[in-house]
Structure formats: C-alpha cells, structure tokens
Amino acid sequence: MDNLKVLLVDDELEFVSTLAERLEMRNFVVSTANNGEKAIESVAAEPPDIVILDIMMPGMSGLAVLKRIREERPNMPVILLTGMGAGCAVADGMDHGAFDCLTKPINIEDLIDKIGKAVAPAGKRV
C-alpha cells in the first residue's frame, strides 16, 4: 500500500493534521481538506486513491461530498468518519456507495485495514 494517495477531509484541523502525519509515517501520500468544497476541488485536481470523509462538517456535509464524488468518479472508494454513532449506523450511508464507516475516535490499525480492503481490486464491495 506504499504511496497510496489518501485524501483526508475533516473540519477538525488538529485531527486532520495529526492523522495525516501518522499516515505519512506509514508511507501513505496524504493530502487534506478542511471542508467539502476544498475536498471536491482536490479530488478534481489530483484524484486520490481513496477518500477518508467526515460526515458532520459545517457548510457542505460529508454525505453531499460523497454524492458528488460518486457522480464524477463512481469507482473511487470512500470511507466515512463520524463523531456520532447514528451517522454510521444509518443504512443510507451504504446506499451512497461508501465502502465503510468508522466512528471517532478511530483506531489507526482499523483504518489502515479498511483502506487496504477498500483499494484491493477484489475487495470492492457495494
């Protein structure tokens, strides 16, 4: 999974920067975005291999971002993050085509495991 391009989207700057640093230490190429608009720009400008997307963000919500990504890049895997358990549990999230959903705080090993499964060609789940 070396040099896998990850786009990390969350409005919590401290969280984004720290998680980005930790992923980089594990040989991921991480770019970040602090809101939905920047995330969509980023996806358009330099498409990542996977997007880690927070659901609850001011302005454009994570689910809206997900919908846009689905429209433009149907095959791009997305993992949702949420501070609220219900956000993940809503079966709707699955219908939007996200690969999985994790509740914060997350375990980095779990996240890497999910990323690995999401990008593996055979592991594509709908």
Next chain:
Amino acid sequence: MPSKKRFKRPFFYLLVIPEEVTGPRRYAIIRRNILILMLLITLVPLVLMAAINYHQYQSALKAEIVNPLKILVNKTKHSFELFLTNRLATVRFIASAYTYSDLADEPKLNKIFRVLRQEFEGFIDLGLIDANGIQVSYAGPYDLKGRDYSDQVWFQQVKVNGIHISDVFMGYRKHPHVALAAQHLTDSGDFWVIRATIDTRRFDQLIASMGLDPGSDAFLLNREGYFQTASKFYGQVLDHCDLCVPTVSYEPTVLQRTDKRGQEVMVAYAFFNRPDFVLMLVKPVGTVLKAWYTLKSELLLVFIASVVLIVLVVLRLAHVLVSRLQTADEKRELAFQQIEHTQKLSSIGRLAAGVAHEINNPLAVINEKAGLMKDLIGISSDFSNKDRFLNLIGAIAHSVDRCRTITHRLLGFARRMEVQIEVLDVNELLQETLGFLEKEALHRNIKLNLNYAGDLPRIASDRGQLQQVFLNLLNNGFDAIKDSGTISIATWEKDLDTIGVSIQDNGIGMSPETLKHIFEPFYTTKKGTGTGLGLSITYGIVKKLGGDISVQSKLGQGTQFVVFLPKKAAKENEGA
C-alpha cells in the same frame, strides 16, 4: 329546591364514577352502582307491572265471581219473601173475608182449611184466637182448642203489628214449621187473630232451586244465628251457627271468611225485610278462584323466571362492562406510562447524543495526538525514558478507549428511543447489551456461554428496540439464576429470511401456569419489585419488528427464550 336536590343525589351518586378511589375498590364501586342501577330500572317496572296485573286481575276475577253470587242470593231472597208474603196475604185474606162467627164455627173453619190446602201448598193448620189469647176454634192435626196464647210473645206482637211471622220451630211431628198470624180489627175496636202454620219444605225447595255445586251450601238463619233450614256442612235446623250472623245488610253482600273446617269460603248473604231471616250462601274459595290460583302460580313462575334471568343478565353484563372498563383503563395507563417513559428517554437521549458527539471529536484529536507521540517515540531509537513514555501513552489510549465506550453507550441509548430501521449485526448488539450486565456477571460469578454464529447475516431492524428486547431477556435470566449460574446465548441463521437468538438460563424455571401468562401485561412473579411489563413490552417489540418469541421452561431446570427476527424490516409496521 333542597328536596329536589336530595332526591337527585342518590341517582347522581350511582351515575358518578369515583375518581378519587383507585385500585380494585374503584371497580367494585362501579360494578355495584351499575348493578343497582340496572336492577332498579329493570326490576322496579317489572315488579310494579306484576303487582298491578295481580291486583287488577284479582279484582276483575272477584267481581266476576262475586256478582253472580250476589244475584243468586238476591233472587232466592226474593223468592223466599214472595212465598212468605203470599202465604201471609192468604191468612190476612181469611182474617178479613170471614166474620168471627164464621171462623169460630169449626165445621166452617175446617171447610175453609180444606179449600186453603187445596189451593196453597204447605199449610198445616188454621186456628182462630180471640182477643184474650184463647184458641177459639182449630182446624188441623193437633188438638189445640182452648189453648191460651195471651202471654206469648208472638201474640203480643200481633196485637202491636197486626201480623206476625215466627221463626222456625219444631212441630208435633218433628217437622220444622213457621207460624203466620194476622189480626182482624172490628169496627167496635175488638179484635181476633187468625193463625196458620206452614211447613218449611218449600224453603228447602227454594234452596235446592239455587242449583249449587256439591261443595257449596245455602241456608236461612234468624238474626240470633239459629238455623232455619238445614245446612249441608254447618248444622241442622235450630242448631246455632258458627259462621256468626254478619252485619245487617238488606242488599246482597259478599264476605271472605274461614269456616269451622278451616276452609277459605266466600259468604254471600242478604237480610230479609220481613221476617228476620238471613239467607246465607257459602262457597269455598278454592272452587271459586281455582282458575285464578292456576293463573297466579303461572304468573308467579313467569315473574320469578324473569327476575332470575334479569339478575343473571345484569350480573353478567355488569361484570363484562366493568372488566372492559378495567382493561381499557389499564391499557390507557400503560400507554400513558410508556409515552411518559418515551418522552423522558428521548429528551435524555437527545442530550446524550449531543454530549457524545461533542466529546467524540476532541477525543479523536487526543487519540491521534497520543498515537502520533507513540509513532514518533517508536521511530526514534535514542529516546530517553522511551518505555516510560510508551506506558504513559498506553494509559492515554486506554482512557480514550474507556471514554469511547461511554460515548458509544450514550449514543446507543439515544438511538434506542427513535424507531429507526438500520442494518445491524445481532452478535455485536448482543455483545453490546451484555456490556450493561458485565459488572453484575462478574460480581455474581455468572458464567456466560456464548455461541454466536460466525457468519450470521446482518439484519435490518431497530437497534434500540432490539437492545431493549435482549436486555429484558438477559435481565430475566439474571434474575432467575443463583450466583455462579450459567447464561447461554446463541445465534443462528434459521432460514433464508430469519435469524434466531436464544437466551437460556439454568435458573429456577417456571410452572406451566406462569408460562401461560408470561407475556401478559401486569403479570409478575417478582412480587413487589416487578412491574409485570418487561416481557409484555418485549413481546410487543418483537411482534412490531415482524419477529416471533417463544419460551420453554421447566421448574428447577431453567428457561429458554427464543427470538426469531426477520432479516428484512417488517415494512407493514413502519407506518404505525
């Protein structure tokens, strides 16, 4: 006004449902009031109608019986009077038509007597008595010539009244007789008396002509109560009557009496104008009112049957009504409690969800920072106190984990109240629910046997509601077992559409009787502590989610609850 108020109060009291009284007494009062009211409004008219009917019919029937009796007595009385008046008129005619010397001449008197007997039946003898009361001449079977009547009552009466009819007396041949006497006044102021005797066979004929049935009796009495004719049941001629002489009434009158034989009888009577006789007609009431008695017993039977039927129906109706009322009240109370409970939980839930969300984000930052510190220490080989720092970071991570558990639980609790179908893993949910009971299990040394199916498919259901179901069943199990007992939990895929969850304990178990009522609301074996609602709510939720729940239990061996849940949400119940 006050009297009207007082009148209204008892009815008002019966119609009011006592709000201040609660519990079984309330329903006892309602039942009693309904019973009293319904019995009043049904039985009072019935009793009134029966009474009126009874009275009305009795008087109608009596009138129908009394009137013929009166008519008969009146007719017979007239016949008697006619007979006596006729005979007296004959005697008076003789007294007027013949001179003293004619009548004093015995051959002549005998001739007159012969003619008399030819024309008029019943004459026994005929005699002339002078003003001194001495029998001057006599025609008849006895030798009465020269007899002195001057000191006899009847002679004095004839002197005063001009005529006399005697009571019945026994004559020479032991035949009852009646004497008739008429006075003849001469122009000079002297007088003489013609006296004739008639037998009373004619009386008997008149009574026989009344055509009485064998149970009835008719006879003549004088005013002193001595029989003037023989009675079938009450005495012979000149005996004294036990049916005392009734109050004087010249009109036919009917009385009801008990005779000397103890029989209820109807007595019809009428006094004669002259002589002083009373005609009595005695008829047993039994014969008279036989039809009435039959009808009365039939009426009584119908009345009693109606009353019994009404009372039974009213009792049953009151019972059904009050039971319905009680059930409705209990359901309302239960619904009210559930709403209250739901509202309480949902406001707590919203608060919990907000708090959990706000805490989770900074918690995630702490988690990442600590993680980064660990990463950094991990890659630097010359970090002093490396182990100590790693331990400290481990402690931070552990605390973050604890916080996360708490917030997840809060979130789970928050979601419980919102009916929300989501895709969930039942194994995970069971494990999460067991988390609530972990401490108790540890404390009581309860062994947990977990047999989760590894490949159990995720199902669409309501997480919160299911959690409540599992929690209720687990709590039940925990309550049933002793310390160091065993709870076994198993999950499996039953078929293409259904999964099964079994929660089993090796506790005290239940009797078949308890088992029968186990899912009924308000049924509890935990006297004093249970609400009796846990398993009924559980049942309700499972049914609402489109599933099924069953229970098996044996006293002393334990209980097994099996819940079947559909893999897909029960759509028909979503709108409710």
